[in-house]
Amino acid sequence: MDVLRDLGNWRSLRWKIALLVAVCCCAVALAVGRLVHTSTLERSMNDGGAKAIGALSQALDDYERDGRPPLGLQLSPGAVPDELLQRLRDGRGADDEYVTWYDGDSPGDHPSMWAARTYHGEPVAMEVDMTSDLLTRRALDRHMWKYSLIALAVVVPFAALAAELPNRRLRRVARTARRIAAGDLTARTAAGARGGDEIADISTTVDSMADSLHQRLLAEQRFTADVAHELRTPLMGLVTASGLLPEGEATELVQDRVTVLRTLVEDLLEISRLDAGAERAETRRVPLAEAVAESLGRTGLETPLRTEDPASVETDPRRLDRIVTNLVVNAHRHGRRPVVVTVAGTTVTVRDHGPGFPEDLLADGPQRFRTGAPERGRGHGLGLTIALGQVRVIGATLSFTNAPDGGAVATLRLPVA
Numbered sequence: 437m438d439v440l441r442d443l444g445n446w447r448s449l450r451w452k453i454a455l456l457v458a459v460c461c462c463a464v465a466l467a468v469g470r471l472v473h474t475s476t477l478e479r480s481m482n483d484g485g486a487k488a489i490g491a492l493s494q495a496l497d498d499y500e501r502d503g504r505p506p507l508g509l510q511l512s513p514g515a516v517p518d519e520l521l522q523r524l525r526d527g528r529g530a531d532d533e534y535v536t537w538y539d540g541d542s543p544g545d546h547p548s549m550w551a552a553r554t555y556h557g558e559p560v561a562m563e564v565d566m567t568s569d570l571l572t573r574r575a576l577d578r579h580m581w582k583y584s585l586i587a588l589a590v591v592v593p594f595a596a597l598a599a600e601l602p603n604r605r606l607r608r609v610a611r612t613a614r615r616i617a618a619g620d621l622t623a624r625t626a627a628g629a630r631g632g633d634e635i636a637d638i639s640t641t642v643d644s645m646a647d648s649l650h651q652r653l654l655a656e657q658r659f660t661a662d663v664a665h666e667l668r669t670p671l672m673g674l675v676t677a678s679g680l681l682p683e684g685e686a687t688e689l690v691q692d693r694v695t696v697l698r699t700l701v702e703d704l705l706e707i708s709r710l711d712a713g714a715e716r717a718e719t720r721r722v723p724l725a726e727a728v729a730e731s732l733g734r735t736g737l738e739t740p741l742r743t744e745d746p747a748s749v750e751t752d753p754r755r756l757d758r759i760v761t762n763l764v765v766n767a768h769r770h771g772r773r774p775v776v777v778t779v780a781g782t783t784v785t786v787r788d789h790g791p792g793f794p795e796d797l798l799a800d801g802p803q804r805f806r807t808g809a810p811e812r813g814r815g816h817g818l819g820l821t822i823a824l825g826q827v828r829v830i831g832a833t834l835s836f837t838n839a840p841d842g843g844a845v846a847t848l849r850l851p852v853a
Contacts (some may be wrong), residue, residue: 442557448604449606450599457595458588460464465584473577480569481549485536488551492534494554510561517561520552538566545570605635609642616642621650661708667701703818707825717752717830724749724850725779731760732777744780749850755826756850759834760784762823763846769819771844782850792838801836820846 495509506723510516531587533553547570552561596721608625615623624646625639671694679693709715725746732739734757749756760777763786767775771788778785802820820836827834833849 484549
């Protein structure tokens with residue numbers, strides 16, 4: 437498919453190489469053709485001039501011997517072309533010197549070569565037909581054009597085919613780069629040092645970049661998991677201690693902050709398990725509308741539920757509850773009421789009427805510790821990240837859009853039971 441797509445793309449590297457080869461071939465053909473044409477014409481003029489001078493010399497010898505002018509010898513100045521007479525008048529033709537002139541403007545493509553000299557004070561001339569020479573040069577030009585076009589028709593497709601090997605290697609590098617950009621840091625070009633050219637350098641660089649990114653991500657994941665585990669023990673102590681405090685406004689404030697901290701640590705632990713791929717879904721048949729209604733009830737938030745032909749789904753109810761809860765809480769926290777949940781078939785839609793999702797979230801998806809736009813409020817940005825991770829575990833899909841009339845829309849699509 438990549439090859440067919442590349443063939444249809446006239447701006448691809450394949451056709452640029454073919455065009456470059458075609459231009460080079462045309463330049464070489466024009467240069468060689470011009471050189472051959474010029475040299476052939478010069479040789480033809482030299483040979484024609486020598487032939488005309490020889491004919492004139494022989495005619496004068498015959499005239500002196502026989503006393504009669506041979507056929508073709510022009511003894512009258514009126515029969516000599518003006519250009520030839522002008523050359524003789526300019527002193528180019530003494531009694532022992534010859535001048536030549538090529539008449540290429542004769543009607544009917546019958547050029548001729550003239551030779552003249554001064555003989556006993558009067559101009560004499562001889563004409564030699566050059567038609568066969570002209571036809572020979574034209575035939576040579578036609579053959580040069582013909583075989584140049586044949587060579588071009590052979591070389592250009594061959595160049596396009598020869599460009600397939602580097603194109604294939606470049607497409608492999610591009611596919612690997614796209615997989616890395618999509619989050620698959622295990623993707624490699626597998627090119628090694630083959631070729632030893634610039635493409636091999638690019639392939640090696642992409643692989644090195646992926647290795648570096650993978651190691652950094654693993655280090656980040658390990659750090660997140662270690663911090664969450666280390667915080668869990670003292671946090672449990674804080675939870676216990678806060679429960680022993682005497683009732684009062686200060687106690688409620690402390691307990692509220694401890695609860696927030698506990699939620700954050702639990703979210704970090706869940707993120708670390710999702711990153712490590714340690715989560716496994718325990719699926720069973722679940723009535724979707726009932727499961728969503730129970731999740732909305734546990735949030736304690738005022739969230740209307742609308743149903744349109746709800747169906748049963750094959751999913752993990754605990755993870756489904758986690759996903760729906762995070763989407764609804766995020767909509768209430770960062771959007772504006774009313775927040776409406778709709779169950780249609782096997783699809784769950786959560787919509788608020790706030791400023792909508794920021795552009796970077798719509799383009800790249802949710803990012804941990806990033807809440808997007810300031811107008812959507814503050815937070816650690818883990819809710820949507822966890823929801824997206826749990827969606828992958830249960831084999832569902834989650835998309836984020838903005839409604840045309842305002843508000844953020846999160847759409848969860850689950851597999852049919």
